Amino acid sequence: MSDNAQVEHLVDKKYEAGFVTDIESDTLPPGLNEDVIRHISAIKGEPDWLLDWRLAAFAHWKTMSEPHWAHVKYTPTDYQAISYYSAPKKREDGPQSLDEVDPKLLETYKKLGIPLHEQEFLAGVAVDAVFDSVSVATTFKGKLKDAGVIFCPISEAVQEHPELVKKYLGTVVPTGDNFFAALNSAVFTDGSFVYIPKGVRCPMELSTYFRINASNTGQFERTLIIADEGAYVSYLEGCTAPQRDENQLHAAVVELIAHDDAQIKYSTVQNWYPGDENGVGGIYNFVTKRGDCRGARSKISWTQVETGSAITWKYPSCVLRGDDSVGEFYSVALTKMHQQADTGTKMVHLGKNTRSTIVSKGISAGFGQQSYRGLVHIGKDATGARNHTQCDSLLIGSTCGAHTFPYVEVKNPTATMEHEATTSRIGEDQLFYCKSRGIAEEDAVNLIVNGFCKDVFNELPMEFAVEANRLMEVSLEGAVG
Amino acid sequence: MPDIAALRKQAWDAFEQAGLPTTRQEEWKYTSLARIGSTLGEAWWTAADPASLDDADIEALAIPELDAWRVVFANGRLIRGATHLPDGLTLSPLSELLTGNAQQAAVALQWQDDAPLFNGTLAANSALAEDGLCLCLTDGVKLDKPVYMLHIAGNGGASHLRHGLWLGKNSEAHVIEHYAGVNEEPGLTHAVTLVHLGAGAHLYHDRLQDESPKHFHLGRLHATQGRDSMLSSHAVGLGASLSRLDLAVDLAAPGASCILNGLYMPTGRQHCDHHTQIDHSAPHCISREHYRGVLDGRAHGVFNGKVVVHQGASGTDSAQSNANLLLSDKAEVDAKPELVIHHDDVKAAHGCTVGQLDDKQLFYLKTRGMSDEEARQMLTFAFADSVLTGMRVPAVRRFIEKRAFSKLPLGADAEAMLG
Numbered sequence: 091m092s093d094n095a096q097v098e099h100l101v102d103k104k105y106e107a108g109f110v111t112d113i114e115s116d117t118l119p120p121g122l123n124e125d126v127i128r129h130i131s132a133i134k135g136e137p138d139w140l141l142d143w144r145l146a147a148f149a150h151w152k153t154m155s156e157p158h159w160a161h162v163k164y165t166p167t168d169y170q171a172i173s174y175y176s177a178p179k180k181r182e183d184g185p186q187s188l189d190e191v192d193p194k195l196l197e198t199y200k201k202l203g204i205p206l207h208e209q210e211f212l213a214g215v216a217v218d219a220v221f222d223s224v225s226v227a228t229t230f231k232g233k234l235k236d237a238g239v240i241f242c243p244i245s246e247a248v249q250e251h252p253e254l255v256k257k258y259l260g261t262v263v264p265t266g267d268n269f270f271a272a273l274n275s276a277v278f279t280d281g282s283f284v285y286i287p288k289g290v291r292c293p294m295e296l297s298t299y300f301r302i303n304a305s306n307t308g309q310f311e312r313t314l315i316i317a318d319e320g321a322y323v324s325y326l327e328g329c330t331a332p333q334r335d336e337n338q339l340h341a342a343v344v345e346l347i348a349h350d351d352a353q354i355k356y357s358t359v360q361n362w363y364p365g366d367e368n369g370v371g372g373i374y375n376f377v378t379k380r381g382d383c384r385g386a387r388s389k390i391s392w393t394q395v396e397t398g399s400a401i402t403w404k405y406p407s408c409v410l411r412g413d414d415s416v417g418e419f420y421s422v423a424l425t426k427m428h429q430q431a432d433t434g435t436k437m438v439h440l441g442k443n444t445r446s447t448i449v450s451k452g453i454s455a456g457f458g459q460q461s462y463r464g465l466v467h468i469g470k471d472a473t474g475a476r477n478h479t480q481c482d483s484l485l486i487g488s489t490c491g492a493h494t495f496p497y498v499e500v501k502n503p504t505a506t507m508e509h510e511a512t513t514s515r516i517g518e519d520q521l522f523y524c525k526s527r528g529i530a531e532e533d534a535v536n537l538i539v540n541g542f543c544k545d546v547f548n549e550l551p552m553e554f555a556v557e558a559n560r561l562m563e564v565s566l567e568g569a570v571g
Numbered sequence: 572m573p574d575i576a577a578l579r580k581q582a583w584d585a586f587e588q589a590g591l592p593t594t595r596q597e598e599w600k601y602t603s604l605a606r607i608g609s610t611l612g613e614a615w616w617t618a619a620d621p622a623s624l625d626d627a628d629i630e631a632l633a634i635p636e637l638d639a640w641r642v643v644f645a646n647g648r649l650i651r652g653a654t655h656l657p658d659g660l661t662l663s664p665l666s667e668l669l670t671g672n673a674q675q676a677a678v679a680l681q682w683q684d685d686a687p688l689f690n691g692t693l694a695a696n697s698a699l700a701e702d703g704l705c706l707c708l709t710d711g712v713k714l715d716k717p718v719y720m721l722h723i724a725g726n727g728g729a730s731h732l733r734h735g736l737w738l739g740k741n742s743e744a745h746v747i748e749h750y751a752g753v754n755e756e757p758g759l760t761h762a763v764t765l766v767h768l769g770a771g772a773h774l775y776h777d778r779l780q781d782e783s784p785k786h787f788h789l790g791r792l793h794a795t796q797g798r799d800s801m802l803s804s805h806a807v808g809l810g811a812s813l814s815r816l817d818l819a820v821d822l823a824a825p826g827a828s829c830i831l832n833g834l835y836m837p838t839g840r841q842h843c844d845h846h847t848q849i850d851h852s853a854p855h856c857i858s859r860e861h862y863r864g865v866l867d868g869r870a871h872g873v874f875n876g877k878v879v880v881h882q883g884a885s886g887t888d889s890a891q892s893n894a895n896l897l898l899s900d901k902a903e904v905d906a907k908p909e910l911v912i913h914h915d916d917v918k919a920a921h922g923c924t925v926g927q928l929d930d931k932q933l934f935y936l937k938t939r940g941m942s943d944e945e946a947r948q949m950l951t952f953a954f955a956d957s958v959l960t961g962m963r964v965p966a967v968r969r970f971i972e973k974r975a976f977s978k979l980p981l982g983a984d985a986e987a988m989l990g
């Protein structure tokens with residue numbers, strides 16, 4: 091059967107049998123066209139409105155060209171060479187025990203202090219489903235249900251809470267927002283959905299880590315988090331352990347919506363495969379993340395620790411629409427070897443007395459290239475708006491680069507906006523001081539780097555912060571000297 | 572012998588290829604030249620008629636009480652040269668070089684499409700510039716008074732000017748470029764200044780753009796600095812309906828340093844854009860940049876400061892700051908202080924602020940018996956004046972202060988406050 095006929099056959103199948111689970115073992119042939127999108131939609135058993143939404147996004151995507159303004163260089167992606175759907179791998183396909191896993195990876199896990207069965211989970215070992223995370227996850231599910239919190243894969247939410255998904259999906263990042271967001275809208279396969287009802291304080295930190303049934307969400311992830319009036323949620327994405335992934339291009343979209351008095355705290359630790367010493371391979375992480383402070387007195391806070399990926403290209407942003415709303419962005423980005431990162435944030439002040447804080451710390455080593463790119467826009471009606479931006483860069487080695495491109499647009503005279511940036515290498519006097527106290531050079535560098543990042547790590551949830559510290563140490567290994 | 576006609580043709584072709592910058596280009600995101608095109612039409616390219624100005628007109632516009640060698644341009648043409656020049660200083664009009672010394676004229680008209688902040692207008696200037704001043708200073712000569720270049724824009728048309736300042740080793744000069752106008756009709760001044768500083772040379776450069784409110788101004792200053800040379804620049808933008816200054820400094824040899832200070836005060840519907848780029852191409856160079864803006868009415872101010880530290884530029888020390896004061900709710904400012912750093916042995920910092928007057932300071936002055944308006948005026952003045960404190964010649968500073976002050980709401984009382 092030719093590829094096309096196969097696709098048609100699969101598309102037709104939807105109408106025969108409705109929700110077909112068998113299809114899940116399929117992998118679509120490379121290429122992107124409407125049929126592929128219909129197929130993905132069919133596999134997910136999506137309602138017509140979502141299929142139409144995807145197709146509209148695809149139609150728009152076709153009219154767009156890939157952007158090249160970022161300060162990064164990479165070989166272009168052939169979008170027709172990617173397979174846009176591949177069902178989650180069966181556990182039996184993975185390595186059967188830790189002995190079969192790359193020893194380098196295990197060494198890193200060990201340094202990070204990750205428990206054995208978690209190592210197995212992360213490395214994709216076919217372990218029996220009865221290990222801690224699962225039981226923990228089940229307990230958590232019960233607790234969340236009692237609180238009224240909805241936390242599930244987005245494909246599940248489409249089935250069970252279509253009214254919520256329909257109401258909010260694409261309202262923060264419209265389908266035609268940018269090239270990668272349009273692509274994601276057309277082909278996204280899964281991601282998280284969170285809804286916190288009015289006045290509920292989510293009883294625990296939500297983490298993708300525990301959402302194990304969606305462990306293989308693929309390269310086009312879509313996350314939608316809604317905090318209704320007075321709600322609070324803290325969401326953790328990723329984990330400190332290095333994750334292997336076969337997909338080179340990752341184009342996720344994250345949308346956050348905060349209603350009156352609601353608060354969303356979104357923390358990311360990203361440590362995907364950065365490529366080898368010569369800059370070959372590695373993940374392209376092209377993500378669109380945006381939060382909408384829709385209600386008065388709402389607050390959205392982004393915290394990110396970016397150490398992985400060959401190329402990181404993302405700007406978690408806040409649209410401060412509601413009066414007195416608050417946006418925060420705390421970031422640590424580390425580039426080493428041939429990694430490149432062009433990251434930062436946008437704070438768009440539209441409501442009165444809106445406030446935003448940006449703290450960005452960049453560390454560049456080896457041949458790493460790092461850029462902070464940020465926009466602070468203060469609109470005409472944003473009376474009394476305030477912004478404070480601080481972005482510092484630390485350079486280790488003479489071949490790396492650190493760049494700062496802050497955009498400031500102010501249209502209101504009562505606004506106060508401050509931007510500060512510094513770039514330097516690790517002070518020789520600081521190093522000397524540490525060494526004279528008997529601290530080895532590498533430890534001294536770690537100490538100084540951790541001090542440099544402290545403002546951001548402090549914003550991370552407790553356990554994450556400890557892990558992030560260790561992650562920096564491991565990542566910097568060999569970068570000094 | 573270089574062929575000027577061929578050079579001009581090549582430059583014009585390059586301009587036609589590059590075209591005028593549009594807001595689609597990153598460097599021109601906030602400034603649209605469409606306004607100039609639609610207002611001037613073909614007059615954009617046609618040279619303005621040399622204005623007939625008598626001495627009284629010139630005196631009325633010139634900086635008073637300034638002891639300097641004065642050179643006057645009207646509508647892009649030299650009309651008064653300087654006399655009694657000391658040994659070692661030559662001031663040659665470009666128009667004379669074009670007929671008499673093609674070698675030097677070609678150097679003055681040079682352009683490169685890889686120049687920092689390059690766009691089509693630089694090539695167009697090379698193709699069209701008819702006059703300008705080529706200042707040459709021999710090694711070791713230190714001038715004891717400034718060279719004052721007064722440019723007067725008359726009615727309509729365009730003036731394309733090209734100046735060159737070549738300072739030999741260990742020489743020292745102070746050059747004042749003053750752009751003024753008397754015109755009622757819109758016109759364009761398009762002035763490019765190339766600066767080359769030999770080892771150990773010092774140049775103090777003041778650039779005052781104070782043209783009439785219907786005029787358009789495109790300015791450019793390109794400086795290349797030799798070993799241990801020093802450039803101290805003050806750029807002040809007060810006039811014109813739309814003005815843009817591209818200021819690029821290349822610290823090309825070890826030990827070079829530059830100080831770039833600037834002030835822009837657009838009011839009404841004025842649009843004032845300053846783009847600067849400092850290239851640290853050699854080790855141990857120092858740059859300091861400090862720009863301030865005061866914006867009133869529906870004015871639009873743009874500041875873009877870029878500092879590039881190239882690989883191998885060890886011991887770089889760079890600091891940049893930009894502060895803006897918005898006086899009206901219709902005014903807008905867009906700032907972008909950029910750092911591009913390719914080397915680790917650097918100290919680089921930049922800062923940018925936008926805000927309003929400090930309530931506490933206002934309160935303090937009011938408790939001392941000042942009216943609200945007076946207090947605001949004084950604080951605004953102090954805010955703007957802080958970038959002028961390093962100016963070398965008091966007469967120039969005083970003149971700029973008065974011109975700047977007259978743009979504030981209570982400007983008439985400027986004299987009294989300055990004392």
